Amino acid sequence: MAAKAFVVHFSAAKPSKEPFFRYPDCPSTSQSLPLKSLSVNKPAGNLNNVLFISHYTLATLHRRLSPVSAGDSDVPHPFHQESGNFRSNKAFEEWNSLTAKFSGAANIPFMLLQLPQIILNARNLLAGNKAALLAVPWLGMLTGLLGNLSLLSYFIKKREKEAIVVQTLGVVSTYVVISQLAVGEAMPMPHFIAISVVVATGLVLNFLNYFNMLNAGIWRFWEDVITVGGLTALPQVIWSTFVPTIPNSILPGTIAFVIGLAAVVMARMGKLSKQGVKFVRAISGWTATLLFMWMPVSQMWTNFLNPDNIKGLSASSMLLAMIGNGLLIPRALFIRDFMWFTGSSWATLFYGYGNLVCLYCSNVISKEFFLAVTAGLVSWIGIALWRDTIAYGFNSPLRSLKELVYGQ
Numbered sequence: 001m002a003a004k005a006f007v008v009h010f011s012a013a014k015p016s017k018e019p020f021f022r023y024p025d026c027p028s029t030s031q032s033l034p035l036k037s038l039s040v041n042k043p044a045g046n047l048n049n050v051l052f053i054s055h056y057t058l059a060t061l062h063r064r065l066s067p068v069s070a071g072d073s074d075v076p077h078p079f080h081q082e083s084g085n086f087r088s089n090k091a092f093e094e095w096n097s098l099t100a101k102f103s104g105a106a107n108i109p110f111m112l113l114q115l116p117q118i119i120l121n122a123r124n125l126l127a128g129n130k131a132a133l134l135a136v137p138w139l140g141m142l143t144g145l146l147g148n149l150s151l152l153s154y155f156i157k158k159r160e161k162e163a164i165v166v167q168t169l170g171v172v173s174t175y176v177v178i179s180q181l182a183v184g185e186a187m188p189m190p191h192f193i194a195i196s197v198v199v200a201t202g203l204v205l206n207f208l209n210y211f212n213m214l215n216a217g218i219w220r221f222w223e224d225v226i227t228v229g230g231l232t233a234l235p236q237v238i239w240s241t242f243v244p245t246i247p248n249s250i251l252p253g254t255i256a257f258v259i260g261l262a263a264v265v266m267a268r269m270g271k272l273s274k275q276g277v278k279f280v281r282a283i284s285g286w287t288a289t290l291l292f293m294w295m296p297v298s299q300m301w302t303n304f305l306n307p308d309n310i311k312g313l314s315a316s317s318m319l320l321a322m323i324g325n326g327l328l329i330p331r332a333l334f335i336r337d338f339m340w341f342t343g344s345s346w347a348t349l350f351y352g353y354g355n356l357v358c359l360y361c362s363n364v365i366s367k368e369f370f371l372a373v374t375a376g377l378v379s380w381i382g383i384a385l386w387r388d389t390i391a392y393g394f395n396s397p398l399r400s401l402k403e404l405v406y407g408q
Contacts (some may be wrong), residue, residue: 095391099331103162107169109324113317114173121180130184138178138187142195143237143291145174149202150226150288154339156206162331163340164210168203175199202226223284224264230287231260237291241298282339289343296351303358310362313355319373322352326377330384334391336404353377 117136124132148170155163175195182192205222208214236253239246260283266272267280303310325347332341353373360370385397394400 091387092391092393095330095334095387098387099334100162102327103160103331104165106162106166106324106327109320109327110166110169111173113320113324114177116317118173118176118180121177121184125180125184130186133181133184133186136177136181136186138181138191139240141174141178141181142191143233144295145171145178145195145199146226146229146233147288147291148174149199150230150284152202152206153223153226154285154288156210158335158337159210160331160335163328166328171199171203223281224268227264227280227284227287228257228260230284230291232257234287234290234294237298238294241294241301285339289339292343293346293350296347296354299351299355300358303355307362310358310364313359313364315356315359315365315369318352318355318359320352322348322356322373322377325352326380329381330388333384333388333400333404336407338404341404348377 121133121136124130148167152164152167152171155167178187178192178195181187182189202222205214205218209219232253235256236250239249239252263272263280263283267277272280325344328344329341329348332344356365356370356373359365360367385400388400389395389397392400
């Protein structure tokens with residue numbers, strides 16, 4: 001709300017002990033936080049209007065700056081901490097802007113990560129070498145695609161624009177690879193058609209919802225679909241990782257499908273408690289995150305079984321994966337999104353850096369390169385914690401981590 005006649009400076013304002021009223025239509029996004037002076041277009045003489053608007057805006061700020069617990073990561077919008085020292089609001093705004101830019105910049109390494117595979121597949125297709133495409137596991141690509149699609153829905157609800165772009169890029173680039181596999185007959189065509197329908201439907205529904213053009217009932221149905229789908233895929237992918245050490249079976253996925261379907265139906269019928277419904281709503285985001293978190297575990301298990309295959313890993317790809325996920329960490333910490341922070345940190349440390357450790361132990365990369373990467377990663381995490389502490393006016397980064405996990 002524009003302001004001219006009446007100004008409130010947050011650096012001077014004391015927190016009120018009175019409860020704030022809730023305004024359901026009040027917009028809330030993580031991209032712009034109302035930390036600057038407020039003013040009103042009304043004449044200063046109309047004090048009732050001024051007080052109402054200023055109270056309305058302070059209520060908005062209170063809602064945006066209230067931390068949420070780790071279990072509430074699936075709330076529609078990210079909230080920040082009200083008790084932060086607003087005397088340092090300039091540092092708060094600067095770090096808010098920077099973390100959003102870091103999140104957007106993550107698109108560059110992620111795009112470079114997938115581009116070589118797309119180019120290689122295109123060359124093989126043009127050369128008529130369809131057999132080469134069999135080296136790309138379409139099931140693994142499908143898992144990543146479904147994970148990106150689920151997280152896209154998650155960030156659409158949170159209105160995190162940069163993260164939305166990252167996940168959309170992931171969906172599109174992975175779908176391009178899957179399309180190449182279908183053209184090269186490296187995956188069944190019926191499966192590709194079904195995947196195409198799901199991807200097209202998911203993208204359309206997500207962006208209609210982002211622009212508030214989608215019926216709430218349709219969106220809830222889509223959330224139910226990705227909840228059951230994610231819950232089905234996660235245990236099945238975990239089980240498949242250890243085949244042939246354990247027998248091949250679809251039992252884990254089948255059991256998870258029945259449980260997921262039952263949970264969604266019970267939530268729709270009102271048979272679950274309020275906490276139970278909240279848990280079911282959060283399943284899709286967490287299963288997508290856990291699918292991505294399982295990728296480094298699967299890769300390290302493969303490295304353990306076949307140490308010679310480690311030399312086939314690309315150090316540049318692992319570095320790009322580490323950088324891309326690492327750029328997301330400050331934003332996830334800043335908006336206190338525990339799920340996003342967990343997934344990004346895990347992928348940075350165990351997928352990117354973890355595989356670089358394996359490459360170093362196998363003498364594939366030099367000591368100097370490994371030490372430079374290690375120093376850069378440690379410095380980046382330290383800077384993220386330090387700047388977050390300053391932005392919120394805390395005395396210790398442990399306070400930021402406590403809020404991230406416990407929401408208080």
